[in-house]
Amino acid sequence: xxxxxxxxxxxxxxxxxxxxxxxxxxxxxxxxxxxxxxxxxxxxxxxxxxxxxxxxxxxxxxxxxxxxxxxxxxxxxxxxxxxxxxxxxxxxxxxxxxxxxxxxxxxxxxxxxxxxxxxxxxxxxxxxxxxxxxxxxxxxxxxxxxxxxxxxxxxxxxxxxxxxxxxxxxxxxxxxxxxxxxxxxxxxxxxxxxxxxxxxxxxxxxxxxxxxxxxxxxxxxxxxxxxxxxxxxxxxxxxxxxxxxxxxxxxxxxxxxxxx
DNA sequence: ATGCCGTACCGTGTACGA
Numbered sequence: 636x637x638x639x640x641x642x643x644x645x646x647x648x649x650x651x652x653x654x655x656x657x658x659x660x661x662x663x664x665x666x667x668x669x670x671x672x673x674x675x676x677x678x679x680x681x682x683x684x685x686x687x688x689x690x691x692x693x694x695x696x697x698x699x700x701x702x703x704x705x706x707x708x709x710x711x712x713x714x715x716x717x718x719x720x721x722x723x724x725x726x727x728x729x730x731x732x733x734x735x736x737x738x739x740x741x742x743x744x745x746x747x748x749x750x751x752x753x754x755x756x757x758x759x760x761x762x763x764x765x766x767x768x769x770x771x772x773x774x775x776x777x778x779x780x781x782x783x784x785x786x787x788x789x790x791x792x793x794x795x796x797x798x799x800x801x802x803x804x805x806x807x808x809x810x811x812x813x814x815x816x817x818x819x820x821x822x823x824x825x826x827x828x829x830x831x832x833x834x835x836x837x838x839x840x841x842x843x844x845x846x847x848x849x850x851x852x853x854x855x856x857x858x859x860x861x862x863x864x865x866x867x868x869x870x871x872x873x874x875x876x877x878x879x880x881x882x883x884x885x886x887x888x889x890x891x892x893x894x895x
Numbered sequence: 896a897t898g899c900c901g902t903a904c905c906g907t908g909t910a911c912g913a
Binding site: 644645647648669671672695696697746747748788802805806807840842843844845846854856885886 | 898899900901902903904910911912913
């Protein structure tokens with residue numbers, strides 16, 4: 636089975652591009668983030684026409700998550716218990732479903748904006764609440780096959796960014812964000828792509844501006860944190876830079892996982 | 896320097912992304 640995660644940066648702008656990519660790479664399950672699309676406008680037909688079922692959750696022009704699968708999408712759940720709200724709203728940042736026995740999450744972690752912005756505290760709270768619930772679930776069922784896939788908006792190590800100095804005073808690299816990410820690893824989840832995509836200079840996001848992609852000035856912020864039972868099945872992973880290089884591409888590249 | 900690029904939205908500009 637082949638599982639992937641991709642921040643698509645608007646599904647309406649590139650649904651055909653995404654489905655063509657899934658067909659080309661024989662993707663069975665794709666977790667998508669930043670669909671930027673309310674549910675009543677989601678281009679479900681693009682997926683259904685190619686044999687993919689799709690579950691989606693979007694409330695407007697921001698955020699939005701979805702899971703497309705050709706091996707079933709069952710027990711769809713929106714958000715998670717204890718999910719913090721922002722300015723009174725539960726944002727569309729989490730969806731989960733069971734696909735061929737794997738509990739797949741599509742997660743769009745809040746950006747944080749600036750370290751002194753309320754959004755930053757919201758980001759830390761959001762990650763903490765998610766770590767609480769997912770770690771608890773894993774402790775209750777250590778054999779569970781779970782993939783916490785998505786755009787984590789955290790660069791866990793200095794090697795995960797092109798220039799540490801560039802991010803001085805900004806989000807994504809701060810110690811509290813890294814500690815929030817590490818809590819998932821402490822809870823038993825594993826960065827399953829890591830061993831197959833060694834750095835340095837290996838990224839999943841490149842800003843549209845300033846020719847960042849052409850100069851390979853990027854960040855590694857997209858991950859699937861997998862339970863041990865699922866990690867045991869993963870025998871390969873890669874970041875598809877060609878998808879980022881395409882005309883009209885998202886600013887993120889997909890991360891692909893091959894399971895036995 | 897707060898723009899550079901790209902997307903959404905009652906939209907001829909602003910918010911957001913990272």
